[in-house]
Amino acid sequence: MKDASGLPQSLLVLGGTSEIALATARRLIARRTRTVWLAGRPSPALEEAAAHLRTLGADVRTVAFDALDAESHETALGKVFAEGDVDMVLLAFGILGDQAYDEREPLNAVRVAQTNYTGAVSAGLVTARALQTQGHGSLVVFSSVAGERARRADFIYGSSKAGLDTFAQGLGDALHGTGVHVMVVRPGFVRSRRTAGLHQAPCATTPEEVATAVELGLRRRSETVWVPGALRVVMSALRHLPRAVYRRLPL
Numbered sequence: 001m002k003d004a005s006g007l008p009q010s011l012l013v014l015g016g017t018s019e020i021a022l023a024t025a026r027r028l029i030a031r032r033t034r035t036v037w038l039a040g041r042p043s044p045a046l047e048e049a050a051a052h053l054r055t056l057g058a059d060v061r062t063v064a065f066d067a068l069d070a071e072s073h074e075t076a077l078g079k080v081f082a083e084g085d086v087d088m089v090l091l092a093f094g095i096l097g098d099q100a101y102d103e104r105e106p107l108n109a110v111r112v113a114q115t116n117y118t119g120a121v122s123a124g125l126v127t128a129r130a131l132q133t134q135g136h137g138s139l140v141v142f143s144s145v146a147g148e149r150a151r152r153a154d155f156i157y158g159s160s161k162a163g164l165d166t167f168a169q170g171l172g173d174a175l176h177g178t179g180v181h182v183m184v185v186r187p188g189f190v191r192s193r194r195t196a197g198l199h200q201a202p203c204a205t206t207p208e209e210v211a212t213a214v215e216l217g218l219r220r221r222s223e224t225v226w227v228p229g230a231l232r233v234v235m236s237a238l239r240h241l242p243r244a245v246y247r248r249l250p251l
């Protein structure tokens with residue numbers, strides 16, 4: 001159960017090897033989280049992540065979860081909720097894809113869209129219903145600044161995040177007043193394994209800074225969190241630039 005701080009005692013991570021999610025889990029374990037479920041595709045990395053969190057004092061279990069297999073979500077995630085209440089679900093899975101390659105290989109682009117968007121629609125609805133049945137909990141969704149406005153460099157990924165972001169906002173409104181809180185987190189470029197070697201965008205951040213922002217958002221019961229916070233202002237200016245000008249920016 002969450003206490004007055006808004007921080008969870010039990011956490012379910014969808015995308016259990018995500019570097020940003022694991023930084024968030026470490027931070028929450030250092031506060032008051034005692035039980036962690038890491039849901040993900042079975043792999044040594046998933047077991048290693050669980051073993052590491054156990055060394056921090058949490059009771060950690062893994063569960064097989066594939067975002068692309070929507071038909072299995074009800075059963076896979078239902079098992080977790082059947083074991084006890086979950087105070088917070090962190091929807092962290094996602095793939096960046098390779099824009100140039102995916103433009104040439106539409107089926108690859110579809111995989112990005114299905115993982116980031118339709119996979120999240122299914123997992124989001126399944127977990128939201130379980131949280132609603134409990135009558136409490138937070139669903140924290142990792143969207144991206146890339147979903148705010150299309151960029152030539154990553155519009156396949158960006159469009160999947162735009163869909164996810166809109167879905168999560170609407171779900172938050174649908175659940176308003178039920179005791180379930182939905183928080184959309186929009187990080188900018190995060191320096192991590194996944195972005196190593198990519199051109200570093202301005203306002204770059206780290207998994208630990210995202211984790212700090214998630215904790216603060218939970219304490220404040222925020223609906224939207226930008227990381228870093230300055231991106232909110234930057235994006236509100238960029239959103240209104242004429243296309244012809246925006247297109248020429250080195251973003």
Ligand SMILES: NC(=O)c1ccc[n+]([C@@H]2O[C@H](COP(=O)([O-])OP(=O)(O)OC[C@H]3O[C@@H](n4cnc5c(N)ncnc54)[C@H](OP(=O)(O)O)[C@@H]3O)[C@@H](O)[C@H]2O)c1
Pocket residue numbers: 014015016017018019020021040041043045065066067068091092093094095096115142143144145186187188189190191192193194195
């Ligand atoms: N890094 C950034 O710059 C950045 C910026 C803004 C937003 N975000 C978003 O933040 C979230 C976490 O990013 P990250 O940097 O921590 O990424 P990451 O370390 O690459 O982790 C991605 C996670 O997604 C999982 N995943 C991919 N396909 C899956 C599938 N079909 N089923 C289940 N899990 C699947 C991966 O599992 P496997 O181990 O099985 O591959 C991994 O756990 C993502 O949604 C990302 O889009 C990241």
